[in-house]
Amino acid sequence: MMDQIDTRLLALLQGDATLTSQQLGDRLNLSPSQAGRRRQRLEAEGYITGYRATLDPDALGLGVQAFVQVEMATHTEKNARDFVRLTHLQPEITGAWTLTGEADYLLRVFCRDLPALNRLVQQVLLPHPAVSRVQSQLVMERVKPDAPLPLGPARG
Structure with a gap:
């Protein structure tokens, strides 16, 4: 069960996953070992699923971000499995969700330029037999970066 300290610890790690046990302990009024044990427990219980660095797509030459809606022609289990596999094999596709409504999938895509996005759509997505x-909707400006998850009052 999570308490308020666990919730605060998660909020701190969402802001900076590189915080050491000493730094977490200082901010939470805990010893470093207590903070470290709490982090380990939250990892083991699945609240924390991983750590990663946030990279600047522009600095990496990925100047085009788009959201791509995909409608499937057929909805067999095999076609869905094959399409999901395709999303995992394309590094330009950084996120994929199934949806309700007209589109079946929403893909978040980063490409170097518009021709690269066009190749992804025309040579990879559209030829899939179930599509x-x-x-595609091009992102003109990112007005809010991916934000931490809202952590309300402690559960328990």
Whole structure:
């Protein structure tokens, strides 16, 4: 069960996953070993699923971000499995979700330029046998970066 200290610890790690046990302990009024044990427990219980660095796509030459909606022509289990596998094999696709509504999938895509996005759509997505329609929306400006998850009052 999570308490308020666990919730605060998670909020701190969402802001900076590189915080040491000493730094977490200082901010939470805990000893470093207590903070470290709490972090380990939250990892073991699945609240923390991993750590990663946030990279700047522009600095890496990935100047085009798009959201791509995909409608499937057929909805067999095999087609869905094959399409999901395809999303995992394309490094430009950084996120994929199934949806309700007109589109079956929403893909988050980063490409070097518009021709690269066009190649992804025309040569990878549309040729898939289960895909009937692809619609892309280019990101003009990112007005809010991916934010930490909202951590409300402690559960328990």
